[in-house]
Amino acid sequence: xxxxxxxxxxxxxxxxxxxxxxxxxxxxxxxxxxxxxxxxxxxxxxxxxxxxxxxxxxxxxxxxxxxxxxxxxxxxxxxxxxxxxxxxxxxxxxxxxxx
Amino acid sequence: xxxxxxxxxxxxxxxxxxxxxxxxxxxxxxxxxxxxxxxxxxxxxxxxxxxxxxxxxxxxxxxxxxxxxxxxxxxxxxxxxxxxxxxxxxxxxxxxxxxxxxxxxxxxxxxxxxxxxxxxxxxxxxxxxxxxxxxxxxxxxxxxxxxxxxxxxxxxxxxxxxxxxxxxxxxxxxxxxxxxxxxxxxxxxxxxxxxxxxxxxxxxxxxxxxxxxxxxxxxxxxxxxxxxxxxxxxxxxxxxxxxxxxxxxxxxxxxxxxxxxxxxxxxxxxxxxxxxxxxxxxxxxxxxxxxxxxxxxxxxxxxxxxxxxxxxxxxxxxxxxxxxxxxxxxxxxxxxxxxxxxxxxxxxxxxxxxxxxxxxxxxxxxxxx
Numbered sequence: 001x002x003x004x005x006x007x008x009x010x011x012x013x014x015x016x017x018x019x020x021x022x023x024x025x026x027x028x029x030x031x032x033x034x035x036x037x038x039x040x041x042x043x044x045x046x047x048x049x050x051x052x053x054x055x056x057x058x059x060x061x062x063x064x065x066x067x068x069x070x071x072x073x074x075x076x077x078x079x080x081x082x083x084x085x086x087x088x089x090x091x092x093x094x095x096x097x098x099x
Numbered sequence: 100x101x102x103x104x105x106x107x108x109x110x111x112x113x114x115x116x117x118x119x120x121x122x123x124x125x126x127x128x129x130x131x132x133x134x135x136x137x138x139x140x141x142x143x144x145x146x147x148x149x150x151x152x153x154x155x156x157x158x159x160x161x162x163x164x165x166x167x168x169x170x171x172x173x174x175x176x177x178x179x180x181x182x183x184x185x186x187x188x189x190x191x192x193x194x195x196x197x198x199x200x201x202x203x204x205x206x207x208x209x210x211x212x213x214x215x216x217x218x219x220x221x222x223x224x225x226x227x228x229x230x231x232x233x234x235x236x237x238x239x240x241x242x243x244x245x246x247x248x249x250x251x252x253x254x255x256x257x258x259x260x261x262x263x264x265x266x267x268x269x270x271x272x273x274x275x276x277x278x279x280x281x282x283x284x285x286x287x288x289x290x291x292x293x294x295x296x297x298x299x300x301x302x303x304x305x306x307x308x309x310x311x312x313x314x315x316x317x318x319x320x321x322x323x324x325x326x327x328x329x330x331x332x333x334x335x336x337x338x339x340x341x342x343x344x345x346x347x348x349x350x351x352x353x354x355x356x357x358x359x360x361x362x363x364x365x366x367x368x369x370x371x372x373x374x375x376x377x378x379x380x381x382x383x384x385x386x387x388x389x390x391x392x393x394x395x396x397x398x399x400x401x402x403x404x405x406x407x408x409x410x411x412x413x414x415x416x417x418x419x420x421x422x423x424x425x426x427x428x429x430x431x432x433x434x435x436x437x438x439x440x441x442x443x444x445x446x447x448x449x450x451x452x453x454x455x456x457x458x459x460x461x462x463x464x465x466x467x468x
Contacts (some may be wrong), residue, residue: 011116012292015366042120065294066113067177082105084293 002098004035005053007068010083013041020063020086027090033098040068051056059097073074108294113177113206115297116168121162122304126403128159128409167191167201171208178212179219182238183379186211186246193239193247198256201305207253211246218242228402268306268317276318276395283319284326284391288383291330292366301325316402316415318395324360324406325423326391331367332360333431334379340432343446344439349374378438386431393423
């Protein structure tokens, strides 16, 4: 069981950002992991990852079609996927992340 | 190669992501300016005939003025991180001032991004004591100078190219406009606010910059405005007409979809596409393509870079604009009805099946917990 954190972000930041986060969180929990996804939409950052979240995490999933600042995750294992991959194939993304 | 393509796309979309609010706010404020000046329609100073309109016209115009600098600034930011913002914005502003338009701003931003990366690489091994100098002087000052210098030859080439392309787009007529309208409409609907949608949308918005950098009305934007509005609306109307086909959740989503359709947000269709992809996706694509093709056939122009009811006063022909929209929605809704019947069978059979699955779902859930 892994501790997964991540960030999702799409160009418009209205719908796909949140769908990707939800889809990753659901799939991760289904596979028995703990997941926390931060959404960076038009409203800015929500469900923001705390320093503690980042310290305790095993892997970072970035599901984005735009550039996400990865400074916070320096030295960590990062898996990068598109928003579409996160929405359609969340389980594969999780499997890739914990492999 | 694929990886490279993907990252270039990401840079472009980062720019789009940050410039979208400026486009939307500018477009809506400008259309309000014309709306409040309706009595003065056709007058020489239409849109600025009274103090309120003039004020709205000014701030809407200012929001537009930020458009290219913000687009370019955040493309460069995506490429070179924070030091990219200023050189990128400078490139965008110069592209606007020198009539190189969207293409100039995008290419200039890429140049600025690379130049800042180059500066970072050159200064990589500088000692720590110089890092203050690097961040406060080298990147902003030298970065801006380099980006601005790069824009001199770029503008010389892209300026005329932009003028040529604008001429070409203005000269389009008849069948080619119908085709472009259909393709734009179909692309806008294809992934409801995703990458294909944004590519088509950016193309339409790019057509709005005249060679002198001022805003101009184009048929291409007209087709995008009409077809973009129809996407969520098709789902909304369908959820009202074919009530029994949709769950309570989707009927609620349908109410939201009316508002989203009217506000030019394609994302309202997403819950419907997720629930019934085989019926909904083809219907919204065909419906939006129909609306776009009609708007192209009628030659309706739009000067705001966004559709929806707020900017409707800016359409060159409001009745035909509405007609294209209504026909597109009608085509989409009818097709959706047919496809629902084909994919799910008659309503009665479906309701029975749903009752059964609801029963089995409750039993299995009960088993789990």
